[in-house]
Amino acid sequence: MTSEPTPSGMAPFGKGVFLHMQHRLATLPEALARVCRFALETPELVVRMSLADLARQSGSGEASVIRFCRALGFEGFREFRVALAADIAYQQGNPPKPSSDLAERLCAALRSTSEHAAPETLRRTAALLLAAPHVDVFGAGLSGMLAGMVAYRLARIGLLARAFSDPVVSDEVTLSRHRGSVALLVTETGLTLRNEQFLSLARDRGARTVAITGHAQKELQALCDEVLVASPLMPLPERGELGPVIAKLFLCDLLVQEVVHLRSSGAGL
Structure with a gap:
């Protein structure tokens, strides 16, 4: 959803x-x-x-x-x-001004991401993470670096989270997972062939699937239990621009806040 x-x-x-x-x-x-x-x-x-x-x-x-x-x-x-x-x-x-224009684009993307991040979606996703014995985070290219940061953030609050950017290693680890684990995809472009394989294999093993993405295509939503969407920069970023990472990290922190809240209230137990 x-x-x-x-x-x-x-x-x-x-x-x-x-x-x-x-x-x-x-x-x-x-x-x-x-x-x-x-x-x-x-x-x-x-x-x-x-x-x-x-x-x-x-x-x-x-x-x-x-x-x-x-x-x-x-x-x-x-x-x-x-x-x-x-x-x-x-x-x-x-x-556009070199510095103020970029700041405005980033702030606009963060505001939009915050406004459209439905509390119930964050709550359901946090509950999946809190109940999972393992959280496998996958991303390719720049999203692979971001996946490492997401896994680090989740690990710092006590979740067993690891990041993978190598598709072969990711497949090998996913094959050993069992029902209740969470496969978390980080992607800017949405559903690529590699991303589809990661999510499909995880679902076949009984894992729950989550995506943090800049493009919530219907095909991606069909493979995920939950999808968190980071609003894009406008005008759209050029290839290699790091700006789109900011909104996804913001979503990650919102998710961590919800996990901590559920844990402290006992609602996720």
């Missing part, structure tokens, strides 16, 4: 519409997702379109456009279009 953003998670008017669309994209039904992708790719066109034009250009019906706008917390298409235009104007009126 995954955390569902709510209209209350919207940023102040004129800021955050792009972030909110990016965060919701993977969780929307396909007809609404087509509208979302079109708005993300061509926002300057969308603000000049009528409802009928957007429905036709995005390949969805007018009713789907209205449902998309309401899913983002707007009363209708007009309100969405005005807010989108304000967000475009805000971004164009604030030319």
Whole structure:
């Protein structure tokens, strides 16, 4: 299961519409997702379109456009279009500065991640970790380095957690696991072939599966008991940029806080 953003998670008017669309994209039904992708790719066109034009250009019906706008917390298409235009104007009126722009992008991603991290999802995930005899954390590339930090953080609160970035070693360890263990995937890109193999093998062995990701695709959600989504940086980061790591570490600390709370209250026992 995954955390569902709510209209209350919207940023102040004129800021955050792009972030909110990016965060919701993977969780929307396909007809609404087509509208979302079109708005993300061509926002300057969308603000000049009528409802009928957007429905036709995005390949969805007018009713789907209205449902998309309401899913983002707007009363209708007009309100969405005005807010989108304000967000475009805000971004164009604030030319990037080397340090302050990066700080704002990081802060916006952290705020969005915090607003969309559903307490019940964190609570269920923390309960899985607290009950697990082992927690195996896997990531590849930069996510492999991040997996090591996540495993370290979990180990510091007394959980038996280890990180793996080598797929062969990961498979060998996973084959020895039993029901109740947790396989935790850390990924920015979502479901790759390697990630799918890690999760599928873990489920075959009876382990519970969790993902901390920047992209909550439906295919990834189908392989996981719980999915925690880190909001992306906007504009989207270039290859090799370290910014996306910050929101995932923040999610890890939120999760650790919930584990500590459950342990102290006895609710996870």
